[in-house]
Amino acid sequence: MILCSSTPHSSPETQPSGLYSWPNVFHVPKFTxxxxxxxxxxxxxxxxxxxxxxxxxxxxxxxxxxxxxxxxxxxxxxxxxxxxxxxxxxxxxxxxxxxxxxxxxxxxxxxxxxxxxxxxxxxxxxxxxxxxxVNSLKHKREGQGKAAANIKKARKAEVNYIPLHPKGETIESLENERIALLSEVKKRDNEVLIKAKMENTFYLRRLEIVEQRPMIGEFKNRWPALFEESEVNAEFLRITTKPLQSKFMSQFDQFSDKLIHILKKKGGVKGQRIKNVLAIKDLCDDIDTRRECILKSVAIYLNEDPDSFFKEYLASATEDAERDISSTVMGIYIIRIDRNREPEDVGVVIEGLKVLKNVGSIILGFIMLFGLIYALDLSFPENFKYTFKFCQKIVMNLDGHKLNTKIQQLKIKLFA
Known part of the structure; x- marks a missing residue:
């Protein structure tokens, strides 16, 4: 239910545009x-x-x-x-x-x-x-000479899609900060300074991403600090005003028991695949393995193939792995010494590049990729988009009003 009250307007100085996510309750302002x-x-x-x-x-x-x-x-x-x-x-x-x-x-x-x-x-x-x-006609590419063509705007509940220009800074001064960052990331125990500089250059980075749509390899060379776990979390918070890793883990764990109950009821070929995946979690007490199995089962439930997204390789087949990874548009790679042992390496791949390595667990790799999709203003991968949308709209509660039929049905069962 939408409640109402009257509140006075705030000035841009005290309430910058794009500062808050859309409220659960919209307050009608006080008029003249x-x-x-x-x-x-x-x-x-x-x-x-x-x-x-x-x-x-x-x-x-x-x-x-x-x-x-x-x-x-x-x-x-x-x-x-x-x-x-x-x-x-x-x-x-x-x-x-x-x-x-x-x-x-x-x-x-x-x-x-x-x-x-x-x-x-x-x-x-x-x-x-x-x-x-950024959506004015003079900023559109050739062949997009219409006001409504290729509008660049928040599509996944981003709050600060392109933030306001920071006071007291120019494009030149922000570019100097970016160049200084290239040196700072090479130093040890320098996270506090890096975070401050990344915060200060947020406007420049978002403008570059949204306006220029750079290739990932080129962008990684210009902004290497962004491709660290701590900065993926920080950038996601800047863009959505919500914490990434902590919120994802807590919400996912909160839904886990109910999800397992729903998933185990699935019949047919999909139901058998889900049972086989969920059986793995019963063989160990590791919480990350449990999360991984539930996430993969959700993907199967939504008619997606987790094996096409989470790609596993043996350490003995390095050349084959590298060749396959180089042709992967987006996904998670897992390298094991043998099939029954813990991963030797888990990483994130975008446009054929290993943008993150040694992230620690498969579920954390997925969370980092989720964050990078927001940080780099990318679309969800076509072969796993419903699983990502489930995580966006249900787990992270970002723009959960309009749902695909599959996800809507799962949500109804989840909250029943």
Whole structure:
């Protein structure tokens, strides 16, 4: 249920755009004194005789401006359901604004909000707002001469897709920081300084990723510090405002028992494959092996093949492994001395490159790849996209409103 309250606007200095993830409860802002006074009078009339109020252009524009400014704190490109939540919140806070002839009672407000947000983006683009400027026509490639072509925007619940330019910094000063980072990553016990410099250059890095779409090898040479476990976690937090590894592990463990119960009920060929995978976890007490088996079983349940994504090799077949890895678009590699022993190496592959090595466990390798997909603004791999979407929307609770049918059915069973 969407609750409502009135809160004053915050200035950009105290509340930067893109600072927060979309709220579970959208708070309707406090409008101008005249608007609030008139709405109060109209709400009293509505309570007395049920008369709805159709505001004039000036008042309606005032209301839409206030709502749009509040929405801009969370996203510059609101989705359909977000506009619907805001419109619903408005009519709950001010019942007199409900609309007769609409199934929901607020359809017209929802459509007006969409147009208002488009107008706001146009104004912000002219002012040079980085997340909106990147979608201006002059920044589009040849053959994309339409405003709606190849829009670059948050698609996986990123909060800081392209952050605001840091105060007191120029592109030149940030580039100097990046160059200094190349030396710092070669030093030992230097994590604190590296993290500070990575924080400071976040804007430059995101701008480069989103605008230029560099090849992974080239980008890794320019930003080697990003390809460390600690910085993958830090970058994910900067982008989504949520912790990566700790949240993933805790949520996944919380769902584990229920998932096992659901997965074991699956019948047929898939059910037998799942039983074979889950049987492995019963042979040892290792928590990471348990997580790995459950994750692979979820993939099978969602009609995906974990063996095509988690690729295992014997240490004795190094040349074959390297050849196969070099042709892998995205995945996790596991190297063992023999099939029955713990992995000698687990790593992450993107565009045929080992971007992370010796991550410690298969489940951690998956989490690091999940984080790198956000950090590098990549799409989920086609052969494992439903498993990643399950982890994004259910495990990490990032934009879980619109679900694929397979994932929706699993979610219903999980929360039953």
């Amino acid at each position: 004194y005249e608007a609030e006074f008139e709405l109060q009078q109209r709400n009293i009339e509505f309570e007395t005789n049920g008369t709805y109020f159709n505001p004039g252009p000036k008042l309606k524009g005032n209301l839409l401006d206030g709502l749009a400014q509040e929405m801009m704190k969370y996203t510059n490109y609101p989705k359909d359901y977000q506009c619907e939540e805001v419109a619903a919140a408005l009519t709950r806070a001010h019942p007199c604004l409900g609309q007769l002839g609409s199934k929901t009672g607020f359809w017209g407000w929802k459509q007006s909000l969409k147009y208002k947000m488009q107008n706001y983006r146009t104004k912000l683009r002219r002012l040079g707002h980085p997340e909106i400027r």
